[in-house]
Amino acid sequence: xxxFPDEVIEHIFDYVVSHRDRNALSLVCKSxxxxxxxxxxxxxxxxxxxxxxxxxxxxxxxxxxxxxxxKPHFADFSLVPYDWGGFLCPWIExxxxxxxxxxxxxxxxxxxxxxxxxxxxxxxxxxxxxxxxSCEGFTTDGLAAIAANCRFLRELDLxxxxxxxxxxxxxxxxxxxxxxxxxxxxxCLKGEVSLGALERLVARSPNLKSLKLxxxxxxxxxxxxxxxxxxxxxxxxxxxVHDPDSEAYIRLKNTILKCKSITSLSGFLEVAPHCLxxxxxICPNLTSLNLSYAAGIQGSELIKLIRHCGKxxxxxxxxxxxxxxxxxxxxxxxxxxxxxxxxxxxxxxPAAVTEKGLVAISMGCPKLHSLLYFCHQMTNAALxxxxxxxxxxxxxxxxxxxxxxxxxxxxxxxxxxxxxxxxSCRRLRRLSLSGQLTDQVFLYIGMYAEQxxxxxxxxxxxxxxxxxxxxxxxxxxxxxxxxxxxxGNMALLTDVGKYETMRSLWMSSCEVxxxxxxxxxxxxxxxxxxxxxxxxxxxxxxxxGQRVEKMYLYRTLAGKRKDAPEYVWTL
Amino acid sequence: MTExxxxxxxxxxxxxxxxxxxxxxxxxxxESTLKNTCAVFNGKRVFSETSTTTVDLKLNLSxxxxxxxxxxxxxxxxxxxxxxxxxxxxxxxxxxxxxANFRAQVVGWPPVRSFRKNIVSNVQRSNKKEEGEKGASxxxxxxxxxxxxxxxxxxxxxxxVDLKMYKSYQELSDALAxxxxxxxxxxxxxxxxxxxxxxxxxxxDLLNGSDYVPTYEDKDGDWMLVGDVPWEMFxxxxxxxxxxxxxxxxxxxPRAVEKCKSRS
Numbered sequence: 001x002x003x004f005p006d007e008v009i010e011h012i013f014d015y016v017v018s019h020r021d022r023n024a025l026s027l028v029c030k031s032x033x034x035x036x037x038x039x040x041x042x043x044x045x046x047x048x049x050x051x052x053x054x055x056x057x058x059x060x061x062x063x064x065x066x067x068x069x070x071k072p073h074f075a076d077f078s079l080v081p082y083d084w085g086g087f088l089c090p091w092i093e094x095x096x097x098x099x100x101x102x103x104x105x106x107x108x109x110x111x112x113x114x115x116x117x118x119x120x121x122x123x124x125x126x127x128x129x130x131x132x133x134s135c136e137g138f139t140t141d142g143l144a145a146i147a148a149n150c151r152f153l154r155e156l157d158l159x160x161x162x163x164x165x166x167x168x169x170x171x172x173x174x175x176x177x178x179x180x181x182x183x184x185x186x187x188c189l190k191g192e193v194s195l196g197a198l199e200r201l202v203a204r205s206p207n208l209k210s211l212k213l214x215x216x217x218x219x220x221x222x223x224x225x226x227x228x229x230x231x232x233x234x235x236x237x238x239x240x241v242h243d244p245d246s247e248a249y250i251r252l253k254n255t256i257l258k259c260k261s262i263t264s265l266s267g268f269l270e271v272a273p274h275c276l277x278x279x280x281x282i283c284p285n286l287t288s289l290n291l292s293y294a295a296g297i298q299g300s301e302l303i304k305l306i307r308h309c310g311k312x313x314x315x316x317x318x319x320x321x322x323x324x325x326x327x328x329x330x331x332x333x334x335x336x337x338x339x340x341x342x343x344x345x346x347x348x349x350p351a352a353v354t355e356k357g358l359v360a361i362s363m364g365c366p367k368l369h370s371l372l373y374f375c376h377q378m379t380n381a382a383l384x385x386x387x388x389x390x391x392x393x394x395x396x397x398x399x400x401x402x403x404x405x406x407x408x409x410x411x412x413x414x415x416x417x418x419x420x421x422x423x424s425c426r427r428l429r430r431l432s433l434s435g436q437l438t439d440q441v442f443l444y445i446g447m448y449a450e451q452x453x454x455x456x457x458x459x460x461x462x463x464x465x466x467x468x469x470x471x472x473x474x475x476x477x478x479x480x481x482x483x484x485x486x487x488g489n490m491a492l493l494t495d496v497g498k499y500e501t502m503r504s505l506w507m508s509s510c511e512v513x514x515x516x517x518x519x520x521x522x523x524x525x526x527x528x529x530x531x532x533x534x535x536x537x538x539x540x541x542x543x544x545g546q547r548v549e550k551m552y553l554y555r556t557l558a559g560k561r562k563d564a565p566e567y568v569w570t571l
Numbered sequence: 572m573t574e575x576x577x578x579x580x581x582x583x584x585x586x587x588x589x590x591x592x593x594x595x596x597x598x599x600x601x602e603s604t605l606k607n608t609c610a611v612f613n614g615k616r617v618f619s620e621t622s623t624t625t626v627d628l629k630l631n632l633s634x635x636x637x638x639x640x641x642x643x644x645x646x647x648x649x650x651x652x653x654x655x656x657x658x659x660x661x662x663x664x665x666x667x668x669x670x671a672n673f674r675a676q677v678v679g680w681p682p683v684r685s686f687r688k689n690i691v692s693n694v695q696r697s698n699k700k701e702e703g704e705k706g707a708s709x710x711x712x713x714x715x716x717x718x719x720x721x722x723x724x725x726x727x728x729x730x731x732v733d734l735k736m737y738k739s740y741q742e743l744s745d746a747l748a749x750x751x752x753x754x755x756x757x758x759x760x761x762x763x764x765x766x767x768x769x770x771x772x773x774x775x776d777l778l779n780g781s782d783y784v785p786t787y788e789d790k791d792g793d794w795m796l797v798g799d800v801p802w803e804m805f806x807x808x809x810x811x812x813x814x815x816x817x818x819x820x821x822x823x824x825p826r827a828v829e830k831c832k833s834r835s
Binding site for chain 1: 677683687
């Protein structure tokens with residue numbers, strides 16, 4: 001390969017797309033490192049504090065697409081205080097100053113200000129795609145800037161962000177010349193948009209394939225939009241409420257009959273169950289259905305709907321579907337690959353799902369590889385059966401709503417059940433545990449979960465041994481997040497080198513002390529060990545023997561960060 | 572003042588917030604039993620966030636028991652915030668693990684994104700509103716949570732509550748009582764049971780004594796006595812809450828006293 005001119009090698013590298021493969025290429029030799037860095041267009045940064053923007057730009061001047069993740073995963077569950085960090089601003093400023101021709105930006109759990117959005121919109125002429133997931137800190141003014149200034153915008157995808165609505169007409173800021181939209185998702189916005197502007201925008205976007213509306217868009221507007229965009233493949237319905245006898249509803253039913261290309265459906269943020277029959281005609285074409293926000297639909301209606309959806313590959317649903325409903329899913333959706341069942345109330349519906357529903361799914365859907373399942377109870381026997389029926393799991397996340405609940409039939413911990421899962425599913429990459437668990441389950445995980453990359457643990461284990469089994473056994477572990485477990489200093493300090501092979505470790509309400517964290521930070525200068533001291537009333541310097549409430553450590557080449565709030569102590 | 576108004580404006584239930592070392596109140600919320608198990612916990616635990624849910628940690632108060640298992644309580648009506656933290660589930664040196672009975676609250680459990688929790692609960696709320704109505708639906712207007720800091724004089728750390736989780740002063744009062752029940756030491760003044768801030772005869776005694784007064788900082792930065800304005804107006808204007816010792820709240824009293832006088 002060394003005798004080939006660079007151009008040939010570049011050409012070959014074009015076929016190597018995945019981040020990991022490209023990372024591997026760059027390690028082969030200096031010339032490959034050099035060629036790879038100049039041809040690299042897409043970069044994924046799993047922790048925005050692991051590297052500085054300047055260093056990124058210096059290495060990859062041809063950067064076009066950047067993915068950044070900010071806060072730790074447990075921030076989703078309010079375990080990370082408000083102003084912890086994850087700011088987009090320094091990244092945009094650095095990129096704007098450079099000659100990078102950024103075209104795509106994908107952010108998760110970052111704090112995005114209107115100013116950064118404005119700067120983004122003005123700095124990159126060929127900017128095409130903005131995807132924000134679980135971000136916060138911006139308002140509709142920032143969106144207006146994106147709409148107004150990004151002349152070639154193809155994608156604006158807002159997923160589950162906290163956006164302040166300033167009641168400006170951000171959607172109307174798309175100029176008449178903007179005809180390039182392929183994907184527009186504003187389902188998470190709470191305010192109203194100009195319906196006229198929306199309809200006109202859809203009418204002049206012939207490439208629009210994905211459109212997800214928010215709840216302010218009523219059913220009659222939906223009908224007009226669908227008329228103008230029969231090519232839509234992915235639709236998110238905002239409000240689906242109407243009088244079934246009205247003209248508008250009848251028009252909608254007829255329009256839906258024409259939309260044969262819709263394969264993905266979501267939303268129903270507001271829904272009148274009697275209107276659901278209107279979508280039955282498109283159900284047979286659906287490969288993806290997300291009803292996880294449709295709190296207005298009861299179990300029986302869900303079941304009626306599902307019976308029409310024979311081609312589903314992805315289903316996100318609420319637990320009001322019940323075990324019986326999952327049985328219907330198992331019978332109907334033979335191609336199902338991904339299932340998520342969310343709790344419909346903080347502790348779930350009492351009549352909701354149990355281990356029976358999951359077993360039924362495993363029997364009917366052998367292709368299942370991704371699962372997120374909130375349930376009231378689980379048994380070892382059920383998990384063993386599921387493990388046998390579905391050996392292809394890549395993601396297995398089980399949340400038994402009652403923390404520490406044992407197998408209700410045998411009153412034993414769920415070690416054996418989860419053990420069966422890791423033993424059978426050799427390709428498992430992500431696992432979330434729940435229920436009553438001893439150190440034994442961690443022994444199984446360490447022994448069998450060879451491909452495991454992310455593990456989430458809560459209220460489990462008995463001693464440091466548990467955590468050590470995992471750290472020693474799971475060679476590919478990248479993210480470990482632990483809450484309320486009796487793992488302490490010995491577990492933390494036994495193999496400090498391990499943490500440089502991982503992206504991050506989160507431990508909250510465990511048994512580690514300040515002294516141990518200090519020691520770890522001292523031994524491993526390329527880790528940032530952050531402790532959160534949220535105790536407002538006490539003006540204290542933490543003593544070594546004191547237990548740490550929240551610790552987040554991550555490998556980094558950027559050193560201690562300068563934007564940490566007062567309560568974050570980087571040791 | 573009518574009984575209904577009294578109900579509406581009462582704040583802290585002092586009996587519930589009283590520190591006790593006895594057995595749990597029979598059939599009651601038993602928040603005070605948390606103190607009985609303080610010996611089990613080492614170190615400090617600090618809560619900063621408030622999207623908590625109720626977890627029923629069943630702790631049998633047997634002498635050998637120093638482990639707990641947690642069951643989740645099904646009753647979660649007001650989703651109030653907790654007082655003392657839950658203990659670690661197990662200790663390595665305890666071979667036998669008797670089940671335990673205990674009530675506490677756990678931050679961030681079950682692990683559902685707050686975004687999702689808010690959307691679903693708002694839809695359910697607006698659906699209930701619609702039950703009597705026909706036709707067009709409400710848009711379930713929720714502009715996000717209204718978290719405010721709550722401090723109580725004498726408590727080692729502050730808490731946060733989401734005012735939008737409650738529909739009345741009574742609900743907020745119950746929630747705060749649960750939250751601070753493990754910290755408060757309230758001298759019982761005579762045979763007072765439920766304290767009622769808007770009760771004319773008790774107010775002066777109360778403010779002169781060592782009882783607690785809920786106050787809040789409004790948008791203008793002024794410290795006001797809780798309970799004067801309609802609930803919705805309060806939620807809009809409240810920036811933070813402080814539960815003051817009665818003796819410090821004298822400055823606020825004239826207003827409340829005037830109000831009482833104007834009612835009599």
